[in-house]
Amino acid sequence: MDDTGLSRFLPRGIARSKEQLDIQTSTERAVLVEANAGSGKTTTLAIRVGEAIANHVPPDEILLLSFTEAARDVLRRRLEFVGIRRSAVDQIQIETFESFAHKTLSALQDAPVPRYMHARDLKPYVVHAMEYALTHWWRLYPDARYDDHHIAIAQTLDALQDLKARLRLNDDIDTEFLEGVYEQYRVTAEQYLTALAYEHIRLGQRDDPEFRGPFDATYDLARGLRDGDIDTRLFDKYRFVGCDELHDFNEAAFQIVRHLISRPGCKFVGVGDKDQVIHATLGASEEFLGRRFASAFSDVKTYPLTTTFRHGPHLAYAVAQFKAKDIESLVARHSGVHIVHYDGTPSDCAAKLVEEVREWQTSDRQSEDCAILMRDWHQSIPIENALRLAGISYQTPPDKGYLQRDEIRFIRGVLAFVLDTFEAIPSEAERAGVVDALCVYGGIAGEREHVTEMVKELARHPHLYKDFYAINICASAPDAPRTRLGMLIAALKRRLPDLRAEDALIEIDRQINLSVTARQIYVHPYDASLVEKTIQGIIGIARASGASLQAFWDGLTDAEQFSKRGRQFGKLLLDTVADAKGKEYGHVIIPFMEKDEFPNVLSPLREEENLFYVGATRAKSSLTLLAPAESGAQSVFIGKLDIEGTAPRANVALERNQHLPRALSLERRYLKSKYEDRQEVKALGAKYDGARKAWYVEAGADIEPFRRWL
CATH class of the missing domain: 3.40.50.300 (P-loop containing nucleotide triphosphate hydrolases)
Structure with missing residues (x-):
């Protein structure tokens, strides 16, 4: 119309x-x-x-x-x-x-206000704010504990942005308010007081900002x-x-x-x-x-x-059933929703995922249009490992992937000291991340300036790692966490060269008690739960490999290099559902559609439903959901789609769409043409989308001349 x-x-x-x-x-x-x-x-x-x-x-x-x-x-x-x-x-x-x-x-x-857009630039102000809050408001909340490691800084900046987005910062506070602030605002009393102090520092006495960080201008x-x-x-x-x-x-x-x-x-x-x-x-x-x-x-x-132009009726009607809302599609394409079962283990889920990717690569469709969208990054451990072993290059966003998680960096740091391979960590940035993680999870404390300088020095000059080990890990009071870390490293060294990677990782987890440590570090239970899942995931990879500790270390190094090559040359995207919002892909694979994974029990069900809706609706041609074969272990979202129940109506709608007059075709049609075809498709009237780097036919145009590229 x-x-x-x-x-x-x-x-x-x-x-x-x-x-x-x-x-x-x-x-x-x-x-x-x-x-x-x-x-x-x-x-x-x-x-x-x-x-x-x-x-x-x-x-x-x-x-x-x-x-x-x-x-x-x-x-x-x-x-x-x-x-x-x-x-x-x-x-x-x-x-x-x-x-x-x-x-x-x-x-x-009257004058420009300096802008700091990176967390590293804001860290000194956050630390200053913590010191201010501790000095000026300790009577309001005497039990306050202010940690200034990089994870705590990141969480504080997140809390600060959330409070500003909601316009919830208020100087009129008392002890009773602070005791209930987490239930009301989902931030800790320490974070709220730090946010107030941060604003006192940023705005000064006359409410005239000395600097602005991300979102500060909006606020x-x-x-x-x-x-x-x-x-x-x-x-x-x-x-x-x-x-x-x-x-x-x-x-x-x-x-x-x-x-x-x-x-x-x-x-x-x-x-x-x-x-x-x-x-x-x-x-x-x-x-x-x-x-x-x-x-x-x-x-x-x-x-x-209500009418979607992204995918055909089969996916549109299944999502409409899931969300209990009206969705129509006039797309003349069969956008199938496929359930692929695995035996309930992460390794089999990853194996089935590789099969799906292989099928996509060998079909007429382009693999750069394929995205694996996970609930969160802990799920990437078996997936990245399986893709690497299969020789399938993939892209991840910068600084994403399981190797960039702090708990994995901590484990890599421990293994580096056990094997004397710290100098083999390839980049200065990654070495800094490993040392930061050792400080947080290993309890390596000290004056903030000293710790910061120590991290920088070791990242720049990795040959100094033995001095760092002797001074910061071994030389401490008997009951300090870093002594436990030193004893752990020494004990693992004595078991070389026959030490199996699985045994080493289990011992690291047992001695440091990473799950308990995570609950002390992270404010939100969900974030702490991811640490435990990540640790179990990496132990599972070590168990499946049966590798020695040295061979496992070499495998981690290979995995890091493989992921870097993938970011340059890979055609397959690996990302999370949340980060895919606003994008679209030809084929979408959502793995681990199982109970307690998606939806996650530690997040509100409404938000989990919205996350799944976002992930499912990124697909244009097809959506594949990987779920356990046992129905009782599957995500409740599978049943809510009612794929079989909506199929008959979708079949009728697809038949209707395929016979619509061309004038009613409301979407531009992207072509799967190759570089050498560019002059031919251009001569036929196709246009080039520089953002997508693809040729397309205008909505409503005659598509017959382009049939072989559809």
């Missing part, structure tokens, strides 16, 4: 659905779009911007906001894709919330608007405000948008999917797709966007 008579802007090459046309021609002051995954949220927002321009809203009076730079760049490209001329797009202000806040505040300040602008310290007349120029990914909204973002569109004559359109709210730890909530806007503005209307 595309009734052009109802709209002024005609998007290029897109046959709009009735839902899209309703949104495009909406007249309400605030429009909220509840969209399904793959339903063209960003494209629909771009069409609505085109309509605003066609109705004489000057492009330089339009503000579009997103949460990430990647989403901002996609939004800009989508504006041009729907047919808005580039000169107009260049005038539209397209920002992330953080960049918009930074520019707004910079215009109000400062939101707080200033909420408290009436910033004149909203500076927003008078905006007549249209749009926001993508509304499901990532938090209180700070809402305060900014609320004040932006409170000006007379300004309209707002926000698009999102309430079932993609997976960043609750950063204040995201589905309330911002409904109740909060309704309570702030009287003229608000919610529009649906």
Whole structure:
């Protein structure tokens, strides 16, 4: 359906659905779009911007906001894709919330405020804040314990960002408040006090920031608007405000948008999917797709966007059943949902996964379009090991993978001292990570400046490892943890060269009690539970290999080099579901669909359901779920999909879609052409998507000449 008579802007090459046309021609002051995954949220927002321009809203009076730079760049490209001329797009202000806040505040300040975007730059301020809190507020919470190792710093920065996203920092506190702060805010009393101290240091006596870190500009602008310290007349120029990914909204973002569109004559359109709210730890909530806007503005209307253009009816209807919501698909492609069973062991799950990847590689489909999406990184141990042994290159995001986990780095550090192979750790960054982990899990304490310098020195000059061992691991009081570490290393050394890797890892876990140590280090039980699962995973790999300790060490070194080569040349992606949000792949494999893994019992069920929904809906052509053969051990999510029950209706819909007139084909079709085909497909009318590095045929175009590349 595309009734052009109802709209002024005609998007290029897109046959709009009735839902899209309703949104495009909406007249309400605030429009909220509840969209399904793959339903063209960003494209629909771009069409609505085109309509605003066609109705004489000057492009330089339009503000579009997103949460990430990647989403901002996609939004800009989508504006041009729907047919808005580039000169107009260049005038539209397209920002992330953080960049918009930074520019707004910079215009109000006499001098530039330094910005520190990396955790390493903020660490001195966090440590200073801990010292300030301990000195000034010890009476409020006398049992406070402030750890300044790198894991504690990272957790404190996460807590700080969460509190700021929710606008929950308040100086008016007492002991009773602090005793209940974890149940209320999911941060510890120490983290809350450190956050308050951090802000005292950052803002100084006159509430004039001395520096800003990530998200601080958003927080400062939101707080200033909420408290009436910033004149909203500076927003008078905006007549249209749009926001993508509304499901990532938090209180700070809402305060900014609320004040932006409170000006007379300004309209707002926000698009999102309430079932993609997976960043609750950063204040995201589905309330911002409904109740909060309704309570702030009287003229608000919610529009649906139910038709997905990403995958065919079989996957769409199964996901609709899972989420109990309406999802339609007009895609003329059989997007199958396949359940592959394994015997319940991690090794067999990984073996079945390798078979699936092999099948994908030998088919007509391109392996770079295949993604393995895990619930979390502890699951990657058997998977990465199996892929390496099979010679299958894979990509992981930078600094991801099981070898970068702190508990694995600790084990590598212990093994390096047992085998005298510390100098074999290839990079300075990895050596620093190993020493950091030894300090945390091994209890190597000392003055902060001394420990920091010690880590840097050993990372730069690995030949000094024997001095480090003698001074920092062996020479300590009898009951100190580092003495236990020294005794452990000495005991393992005596069992060389016949020591088996499995026996060594079990002894390390038993002596250091890594699970208990993790519960002392990590604030949230979920994070601590991952440590135990990771340790059991690496022990399982050692057991299956039957290798000596030296051979196992060599295997870890090979695994590290293999993963680095994969990041350069691999065509298979290995990532987590959460990090895949906003992306799409031809084939998606979700492993370990078993009880207590996915959903995880330590996370809210609603968020686990949303995570699975996000993972499943990344797939375009097919979705494979690896689950135990025993039904009682399978994830409850398998049954909720009702794959067999939805199949008959999906078959009918697919038949319908395959006979739709070409004019109703609402998706661009990407081609599986090779580099040497580029001139031929271009001559036939295909266009090149620089972002995806792939040729495509415009929506609604005749696809017959391109049939052999589909």
